[in-house]
Amino acid sequence: MTVLDTRLPPLRLGALTVDPAVVLAPMAGITNPAFRTLCREFGAGLYVCEMITTRALVERNEKTLRMVRATAEERDAFSVQLYGVDPATVGRAVEMLVDEGVAGTRPAHVDLNFGCPVPKVTRKGGGSALPWRRRLFGDIVTAAVRAAGDVPVTVKTRIGIDPEHHTYLDAGRIAQDAGAAAITLHGRTADQLYSGTADWSYISRLVEAVDIPVLGNGDVWEADDALRLVAETGCAGVVVGRGCLGRPWLFGDLAAAFAGSSERALPTLREVAAVMHRHATLLAAEHGEQHGCADFRKHVAWYLKGFSVGSTTRRALAMVSSLDELAGLLAGIDDQPYPAAVLGEPRGRTTPPRPVALPEGWLDDRDDPRPPRGAELEVSGG
The missing domain is CATH 1.10.1200 (Non-ribosomal Peptide Synthetase Peptidyl Carrier Protein; Chain A)
Known part of the structure; x- marks a missing residue:
């Protein structure tokens, strides 16, 4: 296997330095404190907790409050991803995290989820369906940034709803204008779910369209995939999800790769x-x-x-x-020995593509600022 020699500078998110510029993507039922600790033991970077719903946080749901507790090792770099569809609720949730230090931990970073393609979310206008309503999207990001103060806020999204309804360029520009510190783009549309191959060319286009850092996401199965992603798109870092399932040592490989080393773990x-x-x-x-x-x-x-x-x-x-x-x-x-045949193969969900379930009339008015009715989730984790 040819190893690209690509050194990547640290990612700067406000006062937070992420070195190497590698982020663990939130995964429901996976990125709990135990898994985050395990990944951290193998490498450095930023490890985001399971998705937290703003409604559940504001209502002080007991399970959600437990989920926003940081481990001792991550208290200086605790990262929270929020799902919300109402600017007021999102703003209040961020205030609770930043000003009250809910569960004794003040996050160093807040990410906003606009990438979830799950039908139960999109059919109500949430997740990857929401950026289509660009005014509402902007209002949510603005509310989060204002409430966060000196805590950097980032955004994660997809290319769009489907090939006819792309949202990523508008989302990137709106997020930048609202004060977001960075944006992550998953190289698939919502209708693809996790099928096929991520198209990194859209990440390149977003890099060219905005001035804030762009993080690439999608099909990073090996450290050398991450090197190619950075080389091909010019992105400022990578976000890794399914590639680390059953392979937390991938973060050690990523740290080595972005330091210019060709060393890779092949554990027995x-x-x-x-x-x-x-x-x-x-x-x-x-x-x-x-x-x-x-x-x-x-x-x-x-x-x-x-x-x-x-x-x-x-x-x-x-x-x-x-x-x-x-x-x-x-x-x-x-x-x-480690089975080399599985290197580079997909892991986790590989659901086939299907049309995106949307609320009736959702595509009619992109500038409708009203939160989608019934899209608030009451349970954190996805």
């Missing part, structure tokens, strides 16, 4: 097993052993992707209920 199965047990241990410390092990089960297939592990053992691991049981099962697996 025994080494992967140690990471698996560490991950489960962190979850157990967070949720209690039984719940932590139950939560870990969904990670098993990602960690073992490509390895020769029998179906009986895989099933047992996917039903593990204690750390000792997990340790015993992992100890019984023969060591083997």
